[in-house]
Amino acid sequence: MSEPTNRLVSEGAEEELYKVYTIHEHGEVELVDYLGADSSVARAARTSYQRSEGKTAEHDKKLIMRLWKDRHTSPFEMVNLTFRIRLPIFVMRQHVRHRTASLNEWSFRYTECPDIFYVPAEDDVRSQHSTNKQMSGEPLSAAESQKARKLIDESNRRSFETYKELIEIGVAREQARVVLPVSAYTQIVWSMDIRNLLHYFSLRLAPDAQKEIRDYAKVMAKIVKKGWPMIWEAYESGRS
Amino acid sequence: MSEPTNRLVSEGAEEELYKVYTIHEHGEVELVDYLGADSSVARAARTSYQRSEGKTAEHDKKLIMRLWKDRHTSPFEMVNLTFRIRLPIFVMRQHVRHRTASLNEWSFRYTECPDIFYVPAEDDVRSQHSTNKQMSGEPLSAAESQKARKLIDESNRRSFETYKELIEIGVAREQARVVLPVSAYTQIVWSMDIRNLLHYFSLRLAPDAQKEIRDYAKVMAKIVKKGWPMIWEAYESGRS
Amino acid sequence: MSEPTNRLVSEGAEEELYKVYTIHEHGEVELVDYLGADSSVARAARTSYQRSEGKTAEHDKKLIMRLWKDRHTSPFEMVNLTFRIRLPIFVMRQHVRHRTASLNEWSFRYTECPDIFYVPAEDDVRSQHSTNKQMSGEPLSAAESQKARKLIDESNRRSFETYKELIEIGVAREQARVVLPVSAYTQIVWSMDIRNLLHYFSLRLAPDAQKEIRDYAKVMAKIVKKGWPMIWEAYESGRS
Amino acid sequence: MSEPTNRLVSEGAEEELYKVYTIHEHGEVELVDYLGADSSVARAARTSYQRSEGKTAEHDKKLIMRLWKDRHTSPFEMVNLTFRIRLPIFVMRQHVRHRTASLNEWSFRYTECPDIFYVPAEDDVRSQHSTNKQMSGEPLSAAESQKARKLIDESNRRSFETYKELIEIGVAREQARVVLPVSAYTQIVWSMDIRNLLHYFSLRLAPDAQKEIRDYAKVMAKIVKKGWPMIWEAYESGRS
Structure with missing residues (x-):
């Protein structure tokens, strides 16, 4: 090519x-x-x-x-x-x-939003930083992490379903999108x-x-x- | 003052x-x-x-x-x-x-996201434009509009609840926010x-x-x- | 190549x-x-x-x-x-x-300024525009044009000579250049x-x-x- | 006022x-x-x-x-x-x-260029820097400095005279200016x-x-x- x-x-x-x-x-x-x-x-x-100036x-x-x-x-x-x-x-x-x-x-x-959303990986769900107000700190425990991922994943799915429903009702894409999460x-x-x-x-x-x-x-x-x-x-x- | x-x-x-x-x-x-x-x-x-140049x-x-x-x-x-x-x-x-x-x-x-979200007004839920792919067209009927508003409002609320839940579990604000809708x-x-x-x-x-x-x-x-x-x-x- | x-x-x-x-x-x-x-x-x-989307x-x-x-x-x-x-x-x-x-x-x-300067071509020495204060108007007559070109050319040369003289005296390039014309x-x-x-x-x-x-x-x-x-x-x- | x-x-x-x-x-x-x-x-x-947030x-x-x-x-x-x-x-x-x-x-x-030009002060005519190619170095001697200032001043004046002459001949300001020095x-x-x-x-x-x-x-x-x-x-x- x-x-x-x-x-x-x-x-x-x-x-x-x-x-x-x-x-x-x-x-x-x-x-x-x-x-x-x-x-x-x-x-x-x-x-x-110029290509040939003798510069190496x-x-x-x-x-x-x-x-x-x-x-x-x-x-x-x-x-x-x-x-x-x-x-x-x-x-x-x-x-x-x-x-x-x-x-x-x-x-x-x-165009319609595709059905893909961010969910943090299991070892990458982070706690709030203990002193720095704008940062995250240590990873959460496995149990907490799983719970958080489930919550995020389900929320993403529900929001997307609502989005599709709004489109089906006939709501303009530019308005239906307001329910889409920033994930x-x-x-x-x-x-x-x-x-x-x-x-x-x-x-x-x-x-x-x-x-x-x-x-x-x-x-x-x-x-x-x-x-x-x-x-x-x-x-x-x-x-x- | x-x-x-x-x-x-x-x-x-x-x-x-x-x-x-x-x-x-x-x-x-x-x-x-x-x-x-x-x-x-x-x-x-x-x-x-210069202030005094005789320009009116x-x-x-x-x-x-x-x-x-x-x-x-x-x-x-x-x-x-x-x-x-x-x-x-x-x-x-x-x-x-x-x-x-x-x-x-x-x-x-x-900082935490406050609990305020956009929901279109009842007379401002718009249909997809019939010919212009990126625009909205006529308002939806009152019934459709009410249904759409209810869907949007409930979706906003649910997403916000998940957000609060994630914060309570201890998820960092920067990650919890991913479920927030663009409303x-x-x-x-x-x-x-x-x-x-x-x-x-x-x-x-x-x-x-x-x-x-x-x-x-x-x-x-x-x-x-x-x-x-x-x-x-x-x-x-x-x-x- | x-x-x-x-x-x-x-x-x-x-x-x-x-x-x-x-x-x-x-x-x-x-x-x-x-x-x-x-x-x-x-x-x-x-x-x-993507190269192959079937778009011509x-x-x-x-x-x-x-x-x-x-x-x-x-x-x-x-x-x-x-x-x-x-x-x-x-x-x-x-x-x-x-x-x-x-x-x-x-x-x-x-680096030193090279010895090249702008002088308008003989048929391109223009008069001041009669009504538009910021523009030029008609070309000058051949006689006026020749006179103008001679003045510009000589001025360019003299300025450049002074520039070279300043360099020779030992004046820094950054200061010697102040005599260079915008041509x-x-x-x-x-x-x-x-x-x-x-x-x-x-x-x-x-x-x-x-x-x-x-x-x-x-x-x-x-x-x-x-x-x-x-x-x-x-x-x-x-x-x- | x-x-x-x-x-x-x-x-x-x-x-x-x-x-x-x-x-x-x-x-x-x-x-x-x-x-x-x-x-x-x-x-x-x-x-x-907001003015009254209690921030000092x-x-x-x-x-x-x-x-x-x-x-x-x-x-x-x-x-x-x-x-x-x-x-x-x-x-x-x-x-x-x-x-x-x-x-x-x-x-x-x-507008016409006014008759003011930069000439370095007597104690501020500088030599070329001995090692840094783009900088000036020590001041020149009083004699060299005086000579340089005279050269610059005369060059400025001559260029300006040519500029005025070109304007008088009828050359458009936008072209006459080409002889003006960057001083x-x-x-x-x-x-x-x-x-x-x-x-x-x-x-x-x-x-x-x-x-x-x-x-x-x-x-x-x-x-x-x-x-x-x-x-x-x-x-x-x-x-x-």
Whole structure:
């Protein structure tokens, strides 16, 4: 299916394209398009895209490390990743706060909501954190966890049944959806330049981020690491 | 409670400050702060904020009308409105797409969700539009409407009960919330410059916007009209 | 030099890549990278990047036309063009106002300014517009035009000589540059999603834009037309 | 001239309003409008603007410090400063790169350029830095400095004379301006929320920023310190 291109190609990114990563039971992350390779950052910093300037990968890497260290981050905007992501509405509500992304989402005004909902895994039902008011703490006991999962699962099902009933009565999709829980899955195409994606990581990979969104960020970080290893190394070397 | 200021003051906006408008049963819109008056646009266009240049309100108005007509919209960014808004999550999900706004929202990781949910009014349960796939059409019959409202109300209540039960078991707020329906109310502080607010109006007051968000946009438009009558007149004179 | 890619490829864009267009005497525009083809817009609108959904180019085109007409412009952000542009500082000062672009520029703190300056062509020295205060009007007579060009050319040269002299005395580049005229050429890498690029066109191809920047916009528009013919057709069909 | 307002007022900011600070020989910075006080940040973080919640200034300060430390910076967008700034084009070209600002500028298409230009002060003509390619280093000797200043001053004057001559011949302002040096002064109205203004400070107050722009940033920082002392203290306590 591949076609020839004269653009810069990232071999690592090519291998990641269209690979569907599963997150939790129903979540998905898939790299569906990208712009630029590690060397795009170096070329932009040199304000030059000429291929034969005698600059080696080693030159590029040094430059990328220095740009990051010196907080000259604008060249990092020349690389872009586009993901298809299936995620629960409560995770989506955090994603959408990153205003530099471009975003398209399923509309439940337009199509019916599918019957898939988030339920935490048995070993991942967490208690309220004892001191940090906004975080979760230790996992609940197996018994509590099972009880909680059952409650969540049944609530999801009942809400969905009501949703279907409303549709059958003839209620418009845009109104019927109001009963859907934020555990319902939606799907987005989400495109962000890598400078802002790294900023997203710095917030969403942090320990105070909710685990459910961290799980998404981790997969995307893994893809960045494979496709843009020099940029990732710069990022890991310290916060810009 | 008023204090003296040397800033430009909009008399109309002063009257609107802290006035709480109710939308549907539980929704609220309140202007909580603002920056600039009609004449701020004219002053910015003249790149001058000197008070005594012999420019009258009539000069300002002419200039504002011409700027809008000629699509010189950057001076309109010098006026800013900050609202407190209580709105259901499904309306919030449309609001948040306007990326030029500044936004703070209740976090249900941090505080418990209150027991208020959106249920459409009896004369406002709408059928699916017959031809436009993303819109609603005519109201349902009284009988259907009552049935739909009952279904929605009961679903909201049941979901909320499950939510409370999960909290009692000890599930962290950030996980318990997954069963909450998008009819649940959240609250935001939302700040936007008037250029982008007018763009928001052009999309959200349009006939193809969902009625529930249009009801919010209408109230904000009314406030703009009172506080910034020249800008509103320019906006109404035709799309920039 | 081409390599295989699994990404969407625009054949028209591939032909435009690295083609250097000359503008005026010293200006240049070159497409150096791009993201996405016409069908990327349709795929984003469907929130799906699956290749085999049985959607033909005809389906895509219809959808693109409708999205534009209905002002659903977010899917157009999934296409991105990156240009290398050599342009005089006075044109750059207008370019940079488009805040949604990513931008890297030569720094005359870092490198010396090259000896190239804008001088209008003989048939393009324009008089002040008789009624519109911000525009130029008819061309000057041949005699006046020659005189003006001579004045501009000599002024450019003298300023550059002073610049070189300052450097020789040992003045830092960042200070020596203050004598450089805005006719001096700078170079940028400029990346913008196509939605915002079309907005740039709507302002910079307009009759009230300065001819010198319009000449740049025209070349970029030509490239868009070749690489993204459906999007261009939608744009031409009427303002979104 | 003051009028009553029901908005939050910053006493420190009121004292700064319309105070014109001079920078170098011809530069100016003047706070011409503002939105919000220290407590606006706390109120936005609480998603509440109610005046009587029993929260004291001490509560607000603690909250502001914690928000900054925890990188919860969105509430800081609820405060806004609008400046009138007169600055040379080469400083403007750095200012304009801060894309979150709203900006209006004199247009030399519309009005004639005034006869004021930047010339470094006698003790501020700097040599090229010996190791850092983009920075200046030690001041030049008095003799070199005098020579450099004379060269710059004469070059400015000659360029301006040519500019006037071109205007007299009848060349349109938009073309005549091409001979103007980047030492020419322009004027802007520049509005930015304080979160992004603090980010601007972190870049433009840094030792690697050009001294000429640092001089502008310093004055604005002084104004922020007076008008928003808690926010300033949070900023100084460490980078967010």
